[in-house]
Amino acid sequence: MLLSSVFLLFLRTSVSYGSLYDYYSGEPVSSDLLDFYETNGLKETCTIDIKPCDPNERRRVDGSCNNLKDPARGTFFAPIKRILPANFSDGNKPRKAESGKELPPPREVRLKLLNHTLSSHKVLNNNVPGFGAFVFLDIGSLHDNQNMLGKTTYCCNADHLNDYACTPNLISENDPVFKFTGVRCMNSTRPLTYQDFKCTQNEVPSPIKRATTSFDLSQIYNSKGEGDQVLRSFKGGELAVEEENGALFPPNGPTASCPNNVKPNETRCFEHYFGTFVSVSLFTIWFVRHHNYIASELAKVNPCWNDEMLYQTARDINIAFYNQVYFYEWNTAVQGRNYLVENGIISKDKGHRYLYDDTKSPEVTLDYTFILRFFHLMQESRTMLYDVHGNFIEEFKTFDASFRTGLLAKNMSTFTQSMFRAPCHGGDGTVDFELANFAFPGFQIAIDALAGDVNKCRNFGLPPYVDYIRHFLGIEINSFEDFKTAGLMTSKKVRLLKSVYDHPRDVDLIAGEWCAKNMKGGNIPLITANIMNDNTLRAMKSDRHWYECENRPYAFTEKQLKEIRKSTLASLFCTTGDGVTEIMKNAFFNISPKNPLVPCEKIKKINFKAWADPACKKNNIKCTEFVR
Template sequence: MDGCKSIIVPLVLLLAWRVSCADYYSSYYGAKLTSAQVDAYRSNGTLANCTNVVEPCNPNEPRRINGTCNNLNNPTRGATRTPYYRLLDASFVKASDSVFNPRVSACTGASLAGARDLRRTLLVDGRVEDDKLTHAVTHMSVFFATDITNTQDTTNYVVWRPYCCKPEGANDPQCAPNLVPADDYVHRFTNIGCLNMTKPLTFQTSGCLAQTTTPLRIVDATPLFDLSPVYGNVDEPARRTKSGGELRIETIDGIMFPPTSGLNLLLGVNFIGIIFFWRFHNHIAKKIAEVNPCWTDEQIFQTAREINIASGSQILYYELMATLMGADNLIADGVLAEDQSTFRDPYDPTVIPQISLEYPAVLRWMHLMQDGALKFYDSKGTYLNNSFPMVNLTSNINFIKRNGNMAYITQGCFRQPTGKVNDAVVDPDLLNLGLGGLQRSNDILTNDLAKNRYFGFPPYVKYREFCSGEKVTSFEDLSSIMPYWAIDALKSKYSCFEDIDLLAGVWMESIIDNGYVPPTFYCIVKEQLLHNIKSDRHWYERADRPNAFSEEQLCEIRKITTARMLCDIGDSVSEIQPRAYELAGDDNVVVPCSEIPDMDYSVWADSTCSELKSKQ
C-alpha cells in the first residue's frame, strides 16, 4: 500500500493493479495513512466514514467519478466526505470539552429566541406569484444544490431519530427539536408543540475527529459541480447500459425515467432535475454515436459525460446564476467571462476543491421564492386547473411517472411563476407540512434557521462586515440594505444587533440592483462560484486540461440553454421562450423549438471513424 514498483502491467490486469496500488487517506486531514492507522480505523468501525481510497493519479486522465485526483497535490480533495471550509471562524458556546452549544446573546448572555418564534415573526404564510421568474429557477437550483450536498441530515430526523419530540429524545444528544410557541397561529389549533429535528452530522459524530474538536459537517457528496446526482460519486456499473454510452432507463407508459431501484439516487424535488440531466446524457450519447460509429461504449459514455457536465456548468453559471445575480455583476466580479468566444483559465492549484459551509446555508434563502404547488399546463401553455403539492414528492416520487404528469410538470417548469421574490411571504406548505407524509408537521425554514446555529455561524453582522468591508455598529446601519419594517422586526426578537442570525438577516435584506437576490446571498454565493472555477482542474473553459475541448467544441457548449435542453428531452415541449428562467413576455416570446439554437455535435466527430467507414 505504501509504494508500488514501476512495472509494465498487461492491460487485462490494469484495473486490479490500480486497486492494489491504492492508498488510504484521512478524509478530514487529506494525509496519506500508514497501515497501522488504517488498521486502527478498521478496528473501530470508522474506515468507511473517515478515509478515502485513492488510486494512483494520472495527470492526463479525465475527471473521476469519485472526485479524487482533481488536485494532484491533494488527491483526496474533491472527493466525498472531505471537509467544508468556513468563510468566518466558528462561533459556539463551549460548555465542556465535548459539548458545543449554539451561541447566546452577545449583550444579555441569554439564549436566542426560538427558531419557530423567530421565523413566524420575520416571515408569514401565503402564496404570491412573482411577475418575472419561472419555476425552472427552483427546480434547477434544488438540483445543483444536491450536486454538492446531501439529505442525510434530513434522513437522520425522519428515519433514524423520529423520536426527538418524545421522552426518549431527551436522552439522545443528537436530538435538537424546535419548540412551537403556545400562541402559534397554526399549531395552537393542532396540539403540536414540538417539531422533530436533529443536529447536523459531523466528522465528530462519525467518529473521525475527537468530540473535543470544533464540530464540522460531513456529507457524502463531491464538492465540485460534476452532476454527481446523475453519475454518482462512486463507480456504480448499474447506472450504465454498457451499450452506446447510455445510462439505464425505465420506461413507464412510454415515458423514460432514471431507474429508482437498486441505485443510490437522492429523490424528492431534485428528482426532476435528475430526470432532465439523465435524459440529456442519453441524448448527447446518441448524437456522439451518430458522428462516431466506430467508437466503443466507454468512449461515447466518457465524451457524453464531459459534454453533460460542461453543459450543466454553462447553464448554472451563465444562465441560472446570471439571471438571479445579474450577468453584469458576475462579469465585473470575474465569475463569468465577458468574452465567451474563447477559453479562459482561472485554475489555481493552490485553491483546494471545497465548499464553504456558508454556501449551502444561504442557498436556503431560496425557499422564500418556492411555490409549494406543481401546476399542470398543456403543451400550448393552458393551465389545466390542477396541481400537486411539491412537498409530497418526498414520499411519492412515483406520482411523476403516472398519467402523463411528467409532461404537465415539465410544461409548468417554464410557464409557472415562482413565489414572489423578496416579500417575506412563504408558501404555507413549506412552513407547516415540509416533508409531505413523512412527518405530521415540519417547518423547513425554521429548520434552516435552527441548523445554522448548530453549524456555529457567527452573527449576521460579521458577514456584512466580511462582504462590505464596513463595520456594523447598530441596527440602523442596516438601513442601506433592508427596509425599516424589517429592522423593526429584527429588533423585536434580538436583544442587540450582534445577535442576528446569518439566515435571519439575509431573509430581511432587499434585493440587489440588476438581480433577484439579497446582497449577502450574492456575496457568499459569488465567493463559492469563484472558488469552484479556481479549484477545479477539469473546469470546462480551460484549454490546458485533460481531454480539453477544442475552441470549436467550447463554442458549441456555449450554445446550450435550459430552453434547448427542454426542447431536446422535455415531454411534449415543442415551443418555449428562449430565457426559460424568465416568464414569457414581449422581449422573451415563446417560439418553436426549431428556433432555439442547438449544438452542432459534428465538431466531436473523430476522423478515424470516417476513414474506417470509407474503407468498408
C-alpha cells in the same frame, strides 16, 4: 486538546500507508492511524483508497485527483470548510445572545419575520428554486433531512427532547397555526459530523458532506457515492434507463425507497438516484436523458467509437452543458450579469479561460451549502399543472409529490410544463403556508422548513449576520439602524428585526438575509451572492477539469467550446422534456413580451459535428483515442 494532539501526531510522524488516504485530513493514512481505524471498525468510513493520479486522465467520478498535489481533496466524503470561524457556545451548543441569554426560538423568529402569503414572483419561474435544489445535491447532501425524516424521528417525544441527537423546534401555546391542535414541537436533529463518525478528534464540530466538491454532476454520475459503474448500460455510451408509458426513466430497483408512492399504481422509483422533491426528480430524469441524447448524437458522427469513448465524451459534454446553464443562465437570473462579470464568475468572451490554480484546494464551504436555503423563499407549495398547449389543468400540492417519483411516470408532461409556465414564490419577504407549517407530509405532522433553517444556522455554528457584512463589505454594524444606513434594509425590516432580537449581533445569518434588500440588478440579497461567489470562484479555480480551460486533459477545441456556449435550459427542455414543443429562450424567467414562447425549432442546440473524429471517416479504422 490531548486527543486532538494525539490525532495530529498520528498524521505527522508515522509512516505513510501508500494510496490509502484519510477523508478528514486529506493526507495519506499513517500505519498508526490505520491501526486505530481498523481496531475501531472505522477504516471503510474514514479512509479512501485512491489509485495513483494520471495528469492526463479524465475527471474521476469520485472527485479524487482533481488536485494532483492533494488527491483526496474534493472527494465524495471530503470535509467542508468555513468562510468564517465556527461560533458555538459551551463547546458545540448553539451560540447565545450577546446578553448571555438564549436566542429567540426559531419558530418565533420565522413567524415574526416572514408572513404566510400566496405570492407570485414578478420575474422568475419555478425553474429557479428547482434547478437550485438540483445543484445543491451536486456539492451538498441531504443527510440531515434523511436523518430527520427516516431515522431520528422521535425528537418531539418527551423522553427524547434533550437527546444529544435532537434539537427540536418548540411551538408556543399561542402559535397562530397550531394553538388549537395540541402540536407543540417540530422534529429536528443535530447535523451529523465527522466527530460522530469518529473520523477526527478535532473539537470543532464539522458537518459531513456526501457529494463531490466540484460542479461535476455527481448527483447523476456518482449518486449516493456508488460510482458510475452501476449507472451505465455499457451500450452506445448511454446510462441505463427503463421505458414506461412511452417515456424513459432511471431504472427501478429492489432497494429503492419512495415512501409516498401510492401503491399499487405508482411503481416508478429510482434505484441509484435521489427521488426527493419533485423538481430534483425532474432534473434528474432530464439530465439522465440528456446524457443519452448526447451519446446518441455522438454515435451518429462517430460510428467507429466504442461504448467507453461515447460515454466519457458524453459525460464531459453533459457536465459542461450543466455548468454553462448554472453559471451563465441561473446565476445571471438571480445576481444579474454585470455583477457576475465584475467578480470573474462569467466571461464576456466566448473563448477559453485560463482559470486553474493548483494552489487552490477543492473545498466546498459550509456557508455556501447553507445559504442556498435562502431559495426556500422562492419555493411554491402549489404546482400549477398545464397541458402541452399551456392550458391550465389543476392545482396540485407540491409536497404531495415529494419522495414520490411514481407520480411522475404518468404525469411528466404536466409537471414539466409547470416548471417554466408558472412563477415561483414571490421572493418578497413572505413564505408559502405549506412550506412553513407542513413541509413533509407523510413524514411529520408539522414541519416549518424556514424555522428549521434558523435552527440549522445555529447548529452549524454559523456566525452572526453582522460578521458576514464585515467580512464581505467591510462595514461595521453596531446598531440596528446601521443596517439601513449601510443600504442593506428598509426601515420596516429594521423594525421587524428589533422586534425579534435584542442586539444586532444576535441576528442569525439566514434571518438577516430574509430582511435584506435585493442586490442591484439581481433577485437575491448581496451577502447571499457574496457567499455563493466565494465558493464558486474557489470551485472554478481548483478544478483542473473546468470546461472553459484549454489546457485541461481532453479539453474542448475552440469550435467545441463555441457549441457548448449554446447550452441553455430551454434546449434541455426541448431535447428531453415530455411534450415540450415551445418554450422561452430564457427558461428561468417568466413568459413575457420580452421573453415570449417560441417553437423549439428556434432554440439553439449543440451541433455535435464539432466532435466528429476524422478517423471514423476512413473505412475499417477503429478509433484509438478521443478527439482532444
